[in-house]
Amino acid sequence: MQYPTNIEIIRVPCTGRVDILHLLKALEDGADGVYVVGCEEGDCHYLTGNLKARKRVEYVKKVLEDLAVEQERVAMYNLSAAQGPRFAEVAREFTDIVKGLGPSPFRKPAAKAA
Amino acid sequence: MIIAERKPIEEILEMVRAFKKILIVGCKGCVTVCNAGGRKEVGILASIIRLAREKDQNPIDITEETLERQCDPEYIEQLADTANDYDAILSMACSVGPQFIGARFPEARVFPALNTEFMGGALEHGVWAEFCQGCGDCKIHLFGGFCPIARCSKSLLNGPCGGSSGGKCEISKDVDCVWHLIVEKLMNDGKLDQLTQVKPIKNWSTSRDGGPRKVVREDLKL
Numbered sequence: 001m002q003y004p005t006n007i008e009i010i011r012v013p014c015t016g017r018v019d020i021l022h023l024l025k026a027l028e029d030g031a032d033g034v035y036v037v038g039c040e041e042g043d044c045h046y047l048t049g050n051l052k053a054r055k056r057v058e059y060v061k062k063v064l065e066d067l068a069v070e071q072e073r074v075a076m077y078n079l080s081a082a083q084g085p086r087f088a089e090v091a092r093e094f095t096d097i098v099k100g101l102g103p104s105p106f107r108k109p110a111a112k113a114a
Numbered sequence: 115m116i117i118a119e120r121k122p123i124e125e126i127l128e129m130v131r132a133f134k135k136i137l138i139v140g141c142k143g144c145v146t147v148c149n150a151g152g153r154k155e156v157g158i159l160a161s162i163i164r165l166a167r168e169k170d171q172n173p174i175d176i177t178e179e180t181l182e183r184q185c186d187p188e189y190i191e192q193l194a195d196t197a198n199d200y201d202a203i204l205s206m207a208c209s210v211g212p213q214f215i216g217a218r219f220p221e222a223r224v225f226p227a228l229n230t231e232f233m234g235g236a237l238e239h240g241v242w243a244e245f246c247q248g249c250g251d252c253k254i255h256l257f258g259g260f261c262p263i264a265r266c267s268k269s270l271l272n273g274p275c276g277g278s279s280g281g282k283c284e285i286s287k288d289v290d291c292v293w294h295l296i297v298e299k300l301m302n303d304g305k306l307d308q309l310t311q312v313k314p315i316k317n318w319s320t321s322r323d324g325g326p327r328k329v330v331r332e333d334l335k336l
Binding site: 019020021024025027028063066067069105106107108 | 122123124154157162165166168173
């Protein structure tokens with residue numbers, strides 16, 4: 001299964017562990033895009049973890065809107081842990097979306113020049 | 115508790131536009147409980163401001179701090195060593211906080227990051243409603259346990275107005291008519307006659323109408 005190498009994967013026991021601050025810090029630290037991959041809705045082992053994650057992604061989308069930045073830079077995807085090919089497909093899909101948007105406007109000038 | 119909400123981002127960014135080094139101070143009291151100004155919200159606001167300033171290529175240095183509360187001088191005192199090191203201090207407490215900080219550190223530029231709204235409680239996780247207006251003369255026991263001052267749009271004391279329909283207040287379908295609730299409760303308890311008892315008119319001097327208030331406990335003063 002091939003997927004782009006520009007993705008930094010951070011594993012969590014449940015996407016309910018992902019906080020708004022994690023998404024914002026990723027953008028602060030230079031990520032051009034951040035996406036959360038959680039279980040299918042209704043299949044969360046902890047019942048509502050993935051639902052909370054979606055709400056938090058929506059919150060960060062709203063923050064990006066307030067800052068006049070493309071909301072597509074953060075996204076939530078739902079798939080089963082058994083769906084390897086779909087995971088790779090999502091990775092390619094999101095990478096293409098963010099490539100289309102260009103580098104993050106939050107990048108520090110030195111990083112932009114590099 | 116006191117319910118407050120963070121101000122819109124544009125308003126906060128405008129407040130700190132001219133500054134290079136700021137302190138954001140949170141509060142572990144009411145605003146933590148209503149998810150407006152606790153340690154987590156301080157972190158989120160700091161991150162958002164840094165992102166906005168990076169985008170404008172006008173970086174800002176932000177220090178984050180959260181006090182136990184900002185409504186007691188001994189907690190504000192904890193800022194003494196550093197308060198004057200910053201171009202501005204953004205307080206994420208209810209409005210009492212920035213006032214206390216400003217009073218203790220008169221040379222500091224202090225800004226409120228929240229809009230303080232009302233005294234209330236949680237209806238469900240993430241939803242808070244107004245239950246008390248601080249009238250200073252609580253008589254909810256005469257109204258089946260409901261407060262018509264805070265929860266009636268017109269603060270009526272004699273019964274529902276013509277705008278009560280289907281148990282809702284005419285101002286919004288999301289607002290219950292508290293008089294509907296009062297009457298139903300007293301009917302269920304067989305105590306509807308309580309509402310027919312003539313009561314003296316409300317003394318509003320104990321409310322904000324009488325001017326800014328103070329409570330003094332002589333037994334506690336040192």
